[in-house]
Amino acid sequence: MPESTWEVVIGMEVHVQPRTRTKMFCGCAIGQLGDPPNSNVCEVCMGMPGVLPVINKAAVEACLKTALALDCEIPRHTKFDRKNYMYPDLPKGYQISQYDLPMSINGNLELGDRRVRIRRVHLEEDTGKLIHAGDKLHKAWESYVDLNRAGVPLMEIVSEPDLRSADEARDYAQGLRTLLRTIGASEAEMEKGQLRCEPNISIRRYGADDLGVKTELKNINSFRALHRAIQFEVARQVEVVESGGTVEQETRGWSEAEQRTFAQRSKELAEDYRYFPEPDLPPLELDRAWIEELRRALPELPAARRARLVSEYALPASDASQIAADRELADLFEAAAKAGADHKATANWIIGEVAPRGKLPTPAHLAELVTLVATGKITRDQGREVLGLSMDNGHSPAQIVAERGFAQISDESELRAIVESVIAGNPRAVEDYKAGKKQAIQALMADVRTRAPQANPKIASAILLELLK
Numbered sequence: 089m090p091e092s093t094w095e096v097v098i099g100m101e102v103h104v105q106p107r108t109r110t111k112m113f114c115g116c117a118i119g120q121l122g123d124p125p126n127s128n129v130c131e132v133c134m135g136m137p138g139v140l141p142v143i144n145k146a147a148v149e150a151c152l153k154t155a156l157a158l159d160c161e162i163p164r165h166t167k168f169d170r171k172n173y174m175y176p177d178l179p180k181g182y183q184i185s186q187y188d189l190p191m192s193i194n195g196n197l198e199l200g201d202r203r204v205r206i207r208r209v210h211l212e213e214d215t216g217k218l219i220h221a222g223d224k225l226h227k228a229w230e231s232y233v234d235l236n237r238a239g240v241p242l243m244e245i246v247s248e249p250d251l252r253s254a255d256e257a258r259d260y261a262q263g264l265r266t267l268l269r270t271i272g273a274s275e276a277e278m279e280k281g282q283l284r285c286e287p288n289i290s291i292r293r294y295g296a297d298d299l300g301v302k303t304e305l306k307n308i309n310s311f312r313a314l315h316r317a318i319q320f321e322v323a324r325q326v327e328v329v330e331s332g333g334t335v336e337q338e339t340r341g342w343s344e345a346e347q348r349t350f351a352q353r354s355k356e357l358a359e360d361y362r363y364f365p366e367p368d369l370p371p372l373e374l375d376r377a378w379i380e381e382l383r384r385a386l387p388e389l390p391a392a393r394r395a396r397l398v399s400e401y402a403l404p405a406s407d408a409s410q411i412a413a414d415r416e417l418a419d420l421f422e423a424a425a426k427a428g429a430d431h432k433a434t435a436n437w438i439i440g441e442v443a444p445r446g447k448l449p450t451p452a453h454l455a456e457l458v459t460l461v462a463t464g465k466i467t468r469d470q471g472r473e474v475l476g477l478s479m480d481n482g483h484s485p486a487q488i489v490a491e492r493g494f495a496q497i498s499d500e501s502e503l504r505a506i507v508e509s510v511i512a513g514n515p516r517a518v519e520d521y522k523a524g525k526k527q528a529i530q531a532l533m534a535d536v537r538t539r540a541p542q543a544n545p546k547i548a549s550a551i552l553l554e555l556l557k
């Protein structure tokens with residue numbers, strides 16, 4: 089049976105580290121990846137008896153901003169709960185999280201023309217890390233505990249099962265990252281573990297109302313791995329069901345080396361955690377005036393900006409989506425457009441040339457470059473080179489064109505001489521062209537570019553066609 093018999097249903101849990109200086113319930117610094125083990129710890133995050141946690145206001149603020157940007161409702165009352173379980177990286181024997189009264193509920197994230205419902209955004213704390221050392225030969229295995237991460241704040245953003253493919257799941261995670269960076273709630277750097285994805289995946293026959301049994305993939309920390317892992321898991325579930333088996337409800341990991349998912353443990357039920365209200369923290373009654381202040385202070389969100397790039401600058405929707413997905417690119421686009429550059433040409437340069445370089449020119453330089461190319465002063469190929477030079481040495485594109493003698497040859501008699509030499513030098517291609525192989529023109533134009541990189545391609549190709557008649 090083909091895979092298209094099956095509908096894929098995905099919900100996502102995303103853990104995001106809010107931008108704060110200190111941990112969730114103590115004054116310890118967040119620290120950096122690579123800090124010596126147990127260098128950012130205190131009695132509270134080490135779980136010593138008799139200590140009391142204190143709520144980090146900056147983390148609450150980041151969580152509320154995120155919730156507001158996701159159009160969530162913020163209930164009046166919220167509280168923290170203990171999630172009890174035993175693991176060596178959790179010295180307290182419980183994690184402080186939020187259970188039945190999360191900080192926010194019922195939001196949504198707009199992705200182009202799709203809307204993904206958000207179930208809740210709540211706050212919790214991260215756990216520590218186990219480090220295993222030793223060697224197989226001597227069987228001297230030892231395990232160490234590093235509590236630098238223990239107590240680091242995390243926002244958990246939970247979606248409804250509204251995603252239908254690996255592509256949509258990746259778009260959702262990327263959209264979320266853009267939103268978090270735009271509002272300044274998190275740097276959301278996946279390679280630093282600041283944004284981790286846990287997709288819940290199930291399949292069902294098209295038209296079925298009931299959800300299939302889901303598996304949850306843990307701690308995926310790149311968009312590429314997210315996409316691959318979901319594709320693998322969907323194919324695996326289809327194979328299990330089509331060969332007469334049943335999908336087990338379980339937690340699975342992703343092996344980057346083997347490019348496959350593997351079973352980790354069967355999923356705990358909520359009652360296994362014996363949640364109860366955290367007795368050492370007061371329930372919070374959120375100040376409505378503060379929330380309204382945070383709402384008013386939100387910057388323009390990516391979905392609104394995407395719509396405005398279309399309405400205000402007449403960009404095609406696909407260009408607007410790509411540019412609005414990165415706040416810095418969007419700022420660059422608008423500043424260059426305001427400096428007088430052609431809007432569509434500026435968008436093309438940003439998507440095709442600036443974004444892949446991972447480094448930004450100044451808006452004034454980009455505007456100047458776009459105009460130099462658009463008005464035919466230099467060719468597009470020269471424009472690419474000028475852009476690189478300008479970003480390296482900081483000189484303006486016009487200055488570089490003058491310094492390096494870049495200028496497009498638009499003089500017709502000069503171009504005619506170049507084209508004549510190309511025709512003389514490529515008898516085979518000329519013969520092919522005359523015999524009806526119209527694509528031979530490409531080879532001849534390529535030779536024009538080799539002999540005279542500055543040749544205006546439009547005029548040169550017109551002369552070429554004329555001479556070949």
Ligand SMILES: [Zn+2]
Nearest residue numbers: 114116130133
């Ligand atoms: Zn601490």
